Amino acid sequence: MSEPLLQVSNLVQEFTVRDRGGVKAGTVHAVSDVSFELAPGETLGLVGETGSGKSTLARAILQAPRPTAGSVRLRGVELVGLKRRQLTEARRHMQLVFQDPFGSLDPKWRARELVEEPLIAFKIGTRTQRRARVDELLERVGLDPARFGDRRPRELSGGQAQRVAIARALALDPALIICDEPVSSLDVLIRAQVLNLLERLRTELGLAYLFIAHDLALVKQVSDRVAVMYLGKLVEIGPAEALYREPLHPYTVALLASIPSPDPSAPRRPVTDTIRGELPSPIDPPSGCRFRTRCPRAQDVCAAEEPPLRKLAEGHFAACHFPVSQEAPAPALTGGAHDSSATD
Amino acid sequence: MAVAPTDVAVPGALEAVTGPSVGPRGRWRSRLGLWIPAGLVALIFFLCFVWPLIGPVGSPTGGNILEANLPIGSPGHVLGTDAVGNDEWARLLYGGRASLEIALAVNALGIVVGGLLGAVAAYLGGWRDATIMRFLDVFIAFPALVLALAIAEGLGPSEVHVIWALAFFSVPAFARLARAETLRIRELNFITAAGLSGTGHLRTLLRHVMPNIVAPLMTFALLGMGIIIVLEGALSFLGLGIPPPAPSWGNMISSGESTLSVTPRYVFIPSIALFITVVSFNLLGDALRSRWSQR
Amino acid sequence: MSANGLSPTGSDVEPLGGGGGAASVGAPLLEISGLRIDFHQAGNVVRAVDGLTYAVPRARTVGLIGESGCGKTVSSRAIMGLLPPSALITGSIRFEGQELVGLPERRLRELRGSQIAMVFQDPARSLNPTLRIGPQITEAIRLHSDVTKTAAHDRAVELMELVRLPAARQRFRQYPHQLSGGMRQRVMIAIALAAEPKLLIADEATTALDVTTQAQIMELLRDLQQRLGMALIMISHDLGLAASFADEVMVMYAGRGVERAPTRKLFEHVRMPYTRALLDAIPRLENASHSPLAAVAGQPPDLAHEQVGCPFSPRCPNATEKCREHAPPFQEQEPDHLWACWHPCGLERPA
Numbered sequence: 001m002s003e004p005l006l007q008v009s010n011l012v013q014e015f016t017v018r019d020r021g022g023v024k025a026g027t028v029h030a031v032s033d034v035s036f037e038l039a040p041g042e043t044l045g046l047v048g049e050t051g052s053g054k055s056t057l058a059r060a061i062l063q064a065p066r067p068t069a070g071s072v073r074l075r076g077v078e079l080v081g082l083k084r085r086q087l088t089e090a091r092r093h094m095q096l097v098f099q100d101p102f103g104s105l106d107p108k109w110r111a112r113e114l115v116e117e118p119l120i121a122f123k124i125g126t127r128t129q130r131r132a133r134v135d136e137l138l139e140r141v142g143l144d145p146a147r148f149g150d151r152r153p154r155e156l157s158g159g160q161a162q163r164v165a166i167a168r169a170l171a172l173d174p175a176l177i178i179c180d181e182p183v184s185s186l187d188v189l190i191r192a193q194v195l196n197l198l199e200r201l202r203t204e205l206g207l208a209y210l211f212i213a214h215d216l217a218l219v220k221q222v223s224d225r226v227a228v229m230y231l232g233k234l235v236e237i238g239p240a241e242a243l244y245r246e247p248l249h250p251y252t253v254a255l256l257a258s259i260p261s262p263d264p265s266a267p268r269r270p271v272t273d274t275i276r277g278e279l280p281s282p283i284d285p286p287s288g289c290r291f292r293t294r295c296p297r298a299q300d301v302c303a304a305e306e307p308p309l310r311k312l313a314e315g316h317f318a319a320c321h322f323p324v325s326q327e328a329p330a331p332a333l334t335g336g337a338h339d340s341s342a343t344d
Numbered sequence: 345m346a347v348a349p350t351d352v353a354v355p356g357a358l359e360a361v362t363g364p365s366v367g368p369r370g371r372w373r374s375r376l377g378l379w380i381p382a383g384l385v386a387l388i389f390f391l392c393f394v395w396p397l398i399g400p401v402g403s404p405t406g407g408n409i410l411e412a413n414l415p416i417g418s419p420g421h422v423l424g425t426d427a428v429g430n431d432e433w434a435r436l437l438y439g440g441r442a443s444l445e446i447a448l449a450v451n452a453l454g455i456v457v458g459g460l461l462g463a464v465a466a467y468l469g470g471w472r473d474a475t476i477m478r479f480l481d482v483f484i485a486f487p488a489l490v491l492a493l494a495i496a497e498g499l500g501p502s503e504v505h506v507i508w509a510l511a512f513f514s515v516p517a518f519a520r521l522a523r524a525e526t527l528r529i530r531e532l533n534f535i536t537a538a539g540l541s542g543t544g545h546l547r548t549l550l551r552h553v554m555p556n557i558v559a560p561l562m563t564f565a566l567l568g569m570g571i572i573i574v575l576e577g578a579l580s581f582l583g584l585g586i587p588p589p590a591p592s593w594g595n596m597i598s599s600g601e602s603t604l605s606v607t608p609r610y611v612f613i614p615s616i617a618l619f620i621t622v623v624s625f626n627l628l629g630d631a632l633r634s635r636w637s638q639r
Numbered sequence: 640m641s642a643n644g645l646s647p648t649g650s651d652v653e654p655l656g657g658g659g660g661a662a663s664v665g666a667p668l669l670e671i672s673g674l675r676i677d678f679h680q681a682g683n684v685v686r687a688v689d690g691l692t693y694a695v696p697r698a699r700t701v702g703l704i705g706e707s708g709c710g711k712t713v714s715s716r717a718i719m720g721l722l723p724p725s726a727l728i729t730g731s732i733r734f735e736g737q738e739l740v741g742l743p744e745r746r747l748r749e750l751r752g753s754q755i756a757m758v759f760q761d762p763a764r765s766l767n768p769t770l771r772i773g774p775q776i777t778e779a780i781r782l783h784s785d786v787t788k789t790a791a792h793d794r795a796v797e798l799m800e801l802v803r804l805p806a807a808r809q810r811f812r813q814y815p816h817q818l819s820g821g822m823r824q825r826v827m828i829a830i831a832l833a834a835e836p837k838l839l840i841a842d843e844a845t846t847a848l849d850v851t852t853q854a855q856i857m858e859l860l861r862d863l864q865q866r867l868g869m870a871l872i873m874i875s876h877d878l879g880l881a882a883s884f885a886d887e888v889m890v891m892y893a894g895r896g897v898e899r900a901p902t903r904k905l906f907e908h909v910r911m912p913y914t915r916a917l918l919d920a921i922p923r924l925e926n927a928s929h930s931p932l933a934a935v936a937g938q939p940p941d942l943a944h945e946q947v948g949c950p951f952s953p954r955c956p957n958a959t960e961k962c963r964e965h966a967p968p969f970q971e972q973e974p975d976h977l978w979a980c981w982h983p984c985g986l987e988r989p990a
Contacts, residue, residue: 049849121542192934260879271854
């Protein structure tokens with residue numbers, strides 16, 4: 001078995017919230033004890049909604065900013081605690097594509113300069129060699145260098161700008177690209193174009209992706225495995241197909257039920273059956289299982305004990321005391337497990 | 345320029361189509377709004393800096409006492425002469441040059457020193473930011489004019505001392521602006537992206553931060569031109585600016601004040617020039633600001 | 640209704656679609672015909688909407704679907720009279736028989752809020768952050784009806800409960816920043832419903848929300864629409880959302896209507912290649928991992944330039960010379976199914 005490309009262990013990221021006087025008012029538990037692995041060439045999808053911590057997790061993996069605790073090993077090299085110079089060197093193998101293409105490109109720079117920046121920073125090649133490489137990268141992402149090379153971001157459409165961002169991410173030949181909602185701000189048809197581009201690059205270059213999104217259908221389509229996050233915790237992780245056909249965690253069930261299906265004749269289960277109430281505050285997450293305040297299956301034990309991530313099928317893990325499955329239909333609601341004051 | 349085709353979903357979609365809604369008449373208005381003050385400023389600079397070198401402009405000093413107090417329209421002296429026979433037109437132009445030199449120098453110092461200080465402070469953050477800003481706060485706390493007076497009193501009036509005195513006022517102001525802009529930019533993803541690409545702090549500061557904060561600094565500088573010119577005028581009026589016989593608009597107003605009822609033109613001529621100059625800079629600054637903020 | 644907001648039966652929602660024939664009861668509530676909106680921008684004329692025609696029957700939901708720049712938001716703002724003065728509007732918008740185009744601002748203001756209301760995409764920007772939410776609702780109430788302060792307060796709480804805002808009485812005194820995105824959107828809906836409008840326009844009302852919250856809000860809107868007998872125009876780029884919640888779907892592209900039909904009919908017999916492309920581009924849970932999405936190359940046309948022929952022709956797989964030269968008319972080609980295409984997708988495909 002080949003060594004995993006990325007190993008995240010017990011990663012924690014917390015932020016201190018201060019009130020007006022600068023006094024500490026609380027801690028935001030953005031990422032709490034998350035662990036997973038990513039194999040070379042694999043696409044791991046990461047799904048979560050607002051407050052799930054998925055974007056914070058991506059930044060913590062990149063050490064920007066450094067996590068509060070835990071370990072991140074990239075190709076066996078521990079990133080947490082690395083000095084700046086070594087961290088920069090290690091970051092070559094791991095790049096990031098942001099959600100908003102225009103925010104991630106300096107508006108004053110031209111497309112060529114943006115793609116060339118990593119090459120200059122790492123002093124790769126001569127000027128002529130760099131130019132050639134930049135042109136090659138632009139072509140690879142479907143942009144004609146002659147037409148687009150000298151354009152500034154405001155002269156590009158959203159899809160084109162995202163392509164430039166992807167070309168820049170490819171410049172250093174990374175093994176892993178973290179895509180943080182890379183198509184969410186693009187139009188539907190352009191989304192498909194960019195997704196297909198990412199797929200093509202994956203097969204051509206053997207890239208691994210950590211693909212972060214809030215759209216489960218989208219994530220499932222591009223991923224080998226999918227992980228689901230809720231309020232800073234990893235609640236389920238497993239093969240994409242298995243997660244869809246046999247979801248184990250009630251939150252995954254709610255996510256699946258929320259997806260509007262483009263089939264008007266399919267019977268729709270009202271989403272209020274699968275999830276209710278509002279997201280609790282990450283400063284004061286519910287005790288025990290963090291999803292219990294919104295879970296239709298919650299019992300007393302869910303408030304008392306936090307469920308560990310347990311293996312429930314081949315390669316398929318869930319953190320739940322009463323996972324969903326055919327053998328265990330929903331337990332009767334006792335009504336005492338959720339604390340209504342935890343909703344904001 | 346045609347609206348760039350956009351495929352970014354919804355946010356701003358309406359704006360992408362409608363843009364800043366100006367009808368065809370509005371477009372002319374905005375063009376005139378830029379080019380008229382720009383033309384005026386260019387004319388003022390030309391007259392004060394270039395024309396005396398190439399045109400028939402006399403000396404602002406060394407006038408003939410026998411030609412004192414000549415009225416406007418006198419032969420050889422378009423604007424007349426002052427109380428000691430100096431040509432008013434020449435004094436106006438040379439005085440303008442002095443005032444503008446000071447304003448330019450003060451603003452240049454402000455942008456370079458203040459801009460860098462503020463940008464570095466915001467970029468580094470933490471205690472370094474606090475230290476730099478508290479240091480600059482000391483200077484903001486002093487009333488600019490009082491500080492300028494103290495320096496002029498202590499070191500004696502001269503053009504250079506005036507520049508130093510006013511720089512104490514402009515550097516912290518630019519620093520605050522640069523800091524605010526840098527704080528805003530620092531959180532944007534393209535700065536993070538630069539770091540992830542391996543670009544070091546210095547290069548990020550110079551090539552990513554500075555180019556993106558220059559525009560607001562420039563507009564601030566243009567608006568500041570008017571402020572500095574008036575401040576210089578005040579200093580000169582109090583006798584602490586450019587020492588006579590070298591003219592500046594301020595000391596021309598000052599020396600004309602005593603004969604205001606008899607020969608009001610000695611005050612009005614430099615005052616009108618001051619007014620036109622300040623208004624032109626302000627209009628230009630406004631026009632550029634609204635242009636640049638649309639991008 | 641139970642206190643935690645669950646629907647009482649918890650059973651499956653009735654599938655939508657509506658059969659053929661007139662879904663309207665009597666005359667339609669809103670009729671738009673030949674709507675054309677031009678903007679003058681820096682010397683160019685941008686034709687944001689080009690000959691839009693559709694109707695909204697009473698108490699039904701029309702999904703207005705399209706990508707950005709297609710004119711869906713601009714056309715609905717025209718209904719509310721919210722366009723800047725530089726917009727040149729021609730054509731007709733009739734609300735209950737009354738022509739809205741050219742109506743003086745004073746009359747429009749009377750209609751706005753009381754007869755026609757709108758919910759926008761970003762509740763954070765639509766709510767006043769310095770006012771508590773209670774007063775923002777009561778203000779809307781008192782704007783359109785002459786009631787006492789106490790009566791308005793009670794009605795506001797009633798509305799908050801109607802939109803399933805938990806702990807309504809306490810929330811009355813909270814500020815918008817103390818509420819989540821989903822809750823703020825519920826407040827927006829409550830404000831919109833204050834005067835019991837006949838027509839509610841939801842302009843990408845759920846786009847900025849989480850998927851679970853989006854589903855909750857859409858179900859709420861659907862429920863309200865049925866209960867209050869209100870018509871709903873649902874503007875979105877998400878065809879899947881329309882499939883689940885709209886009775887009738889109108890697809891727009893480049894400022895024009897390109898396909899319109901009752902929902903089920905549209906999805907069962909997609910005719911416009913653009914609609915087909917939209918459908919194919921949606922990731923499906925049923926698709927296998929790493930399967931490519933059918934993507935159409937290119938991007939939407941620049942509306943500052945005059946369109947010759949069908950606006951979709953540069954990107955359309957079915958396009959021919961005829962398409963590039965002559966714009967197809969938007970007309971009823973099958974019972975209750977309108978489209979504008981010379982070479983529609985003729986084969987029946989399962990949705």
